[in-house]
Each structure stands twice: as C-alpha cells, then as structure tokens.
Amino acid sequence: MAEPFLLGVLGGMGPLAAVDFQYQLLRAVNSASDQQQIPMAVWNVPQIPDRQQALAGRGPSPLPQLIDGVERLNRIGASHIVIACNTAHHWFEALQAASRAPLLHIADATTEAVAALSPTSVGLIATQGTLDAGWFQRRFARHNIETLLPTAAEMASDFVPGCYAVKRGDVAAGGEQLARLAQALLDRGAERLVLACTEVPLALRAIGWQPPRAAVDPAEAMAAVCARLWQQQRST
Incomplete structure (x- = not known):
C-alpha cells in the first residue's frame, strides 16, 4: 500500500509567499471538490532569520530554524517537502540530510516549465x-x-x-x-x-x-509538480 500523501510546506520566508504557494496548489489541482485537493501541512513561521542578510554575512544563519521546521513536518508525517522560498534552497542539501521525507527542489520544477517553452x-x-x-x-x-x-x-x-x-x-x-x-x-x-x-x-x-x-513563476511550477505527484498517488 502506498504511503499516505501529505505535502509539507516550509514557509515563513516571507509568510505571504507561503500563502501564495498554497493558492498556486489549489489552482494546479483544479479539483471538482474539496476532497480532491492536496492534503498539506504548512510550517509558516516568519521568525526564520533573513536569508539575504545571512548570505551577505550581515546576519545569523537561518539553518537551525529551517531544520526545526523540516523536523516538525517530518514528525507529523509529511511524505514530501517543498520550500516556499527560492533563496532558502541555499541550504537544500543540509535540509535533505535532516529529513526523512524527500525535498523537492524549486529549480528542477522551474527548469521543466522553462524548457517546455x-x-x-x-x-x-x-x-x-x-x-x-x-x-x-x-x-x-x-x-x-x-x-x-x-x-x-x-x-x-x-x-x-x-x-x-x-x-x-x-x-x-x-x-x-x-x-x-x-x-x-x-x-x-x-x-x-x-x-x-x-x-x-x-x-x-x-x-x-x-x-x-x-x-515563469517558480512557485507555480513547483505547484504543478506537486499536483502531478498527488494525482499519480490518487490513481494508484
């Protein structure tokens, strides 16, 4: 039996971006009912340190809080995790190493959408x-x-x-x-x-x-990938 599908969304960077990503998910699935939409858990905590400042050497690393968010999403059973922030993918490998669930990279989804054009x-x-x-x-x-x-x-x-x-x-x-x-x-x-x-x-x-x-909006491209994974799971 396939593992239950639960999309984990690591948000807060900024909080509006995570809300917009959820809206992109709703549009990508284009379901006929509530019950056909993607089940998700969202960790939308804006107190994560500023990613731009961290990479410029002017602020603390967000990695500890990012790992905390990933671990929380794992504990509630996320089957896949996406990061609703492009810059936070700088820490993608460290977050994947800390996660049981696979992380999906926004640049992969974006490249698929761009190449199609x-x-x-x-x-x-x-x-x-x-x-x-x-x-x-x-x-x-x-x-x-x-x-x-x-x-x-x-x-x-x-x-x-x-x-x-x-x-x-x-x-x-x-x-x-x-x-x-x-x-x-x-x-x-x-x-x-x-x-x-x-x-x-x-x-x-x-x-x-x-x-x-x-x-091409990478959030929209990532939402399309998540919708495809969800629909594949539902058809098995």
Missing part, C-alpha cells in the same frame, strides 16, 4: 544569493538556454528595495521597482522572465504588470 534566453530575477549559487543558470544551460542577469546597479536600485517593500506590506511600490528591472531584462533580449524570488510575482500582479510573453 523552448526559449533561447531568459531573464532571471532573484536575490543575489540565488544568482551567485547558480542553480537556475546551470540547469538552463543544459537546455542551451542563455540566462541574462540583473546588473549590480539594478539589484541595488530596483530588486532589493522592491523585494523589501513587499515584505513590509507595500506591495504596489515594490511592484513598480521590480517592473523596471523586469523591463530592463526584456530590453536586453530576454525572451522569457523567470521570477525566482517569491515576492516578485506577487508584486507584479499587484500592479497588473505583464510581460509580452508569459513569465
């Missing part, structure tokens, strides 16, 4: 820690997809203040700054955008900004 180039919007880690760039390169990155000046003037505007609740102001960055990447030749920071799609939706071609 067959672009030759994408513009990647993400924290500096995610850009430096290179998870997305390496995966895209395996599909012969060039990755265009923001400049240091764009990160300082648009990405960082835009991201933290969303975190403090000023979502529309964050959207205006992040839309400038998105447009700059399109102007430099990006065929598609990858919105690899959970605050970015929320902010762009808040101001109604849309690129000429649909952007």
Whole structure:
C-alpha cells in the first residue's frame, strides 16, 4: 500500500509567499471538490532569520530554524517537502540530510516549465544569493538556454528595495521597482522572465504588470509538480 500523501510546506520566508504557494496548489489541482485537493501541512513561521542578510554575512544563519521546521513536518508525517522560498534552497542539501521525507527542489520544477517553452534566453530575477549559487543558470544551460542577469546597479536600485517593500506590506511600490528591472531584462533580449524570488510575482500582479510573453513563476511550477505527484498517488 502506498504511503499516505501529505505535502509539507516550509514557509515563513516571507509568510505571504507561503500563502501564495498554497493558492498556486489549489489552482494546479483544479479539483471538482474539496476532497480532491492536496492534503498539506504548512510550517509558516516568519521568525526564520533573513536569508539575504545571512548570505551577505550581515546576519545569523537561518539553518537551525529551517531544520526545526523540516523536523516538525517530518514528525507529523509529511511524505514530501517543498520550500516556499527560492533563496532558502541555499541550504537544500543540509535540509535533505535532516529529513526523512524527500525535498523537492524549486529549480528542477522551474527548469521543466522553462524548457517546455523552448526559449533561447531568459531573464532571471532573484536575490543575489540565488544568482551567485547558480542553480537556475546551470540547469538552463543544459537546455542551451542563455540566462541574462540583473546588473549590480539594478539589484541595488530596483530588486532589493522592491523585494523589501513587499515584505513590509507595500506591495504596489515594490511592484513598480521590480517592473523596471523586469523591463530592463526584456530590453536586453530576454525572451522569457523567470521570477525566482517569491515576492516578485506577487508584486507584479499587484500592479497588473505583464510581460509580452508569459513569465515563469517558480512557485507555480513547483505547484504543478506537486499536483502531478498527488494525482499519480490518487490513481494508484
């Protein structure tokens, strides 16, 4: 008999991102009834230390609290765990080592979604820690997809203040700054955008900004993978 399916969501980074991911899950399953939706347990604790500050050497590591969240999700029986934060995947290997349940990597789900669109180039919007880690760039390169990155000046003037505007609740102001960055990447030749920071799609939706071609939201891509796993489990 198959193990009961229970999706564990490690959230809090920020809390709005975890709520949005749950909404993406509901949309991805597109069920006819409540009972057909994905069973999940969400650890949405925003007191986890700031990931960007930690990677910049200006704050404590979030790893102890991340491990605590993973262990709690394991104790209540999670069969799979996802991290509702792109930057927190910097600690993916350590979290997988601490978990009985397998963790699903957001960059794998995103690459699947991007490759299905067959672009030759994408513009990647993400924290500096995610850009430096290179998870997305390496995966895209395996599909012969060039990755265009923001400049240091764009990160300082648009990405960082835009991201933290969303975190403090000023979502529309964050959207205006992040839309400038998105447009700059399109102007430099990006065929598609990858919105690899959970605050970015929320902010762009808040101001109604849309690129000429649909952007890829990693949270939506991960939700699609989770929905597929759930539907496969239900059919066995």
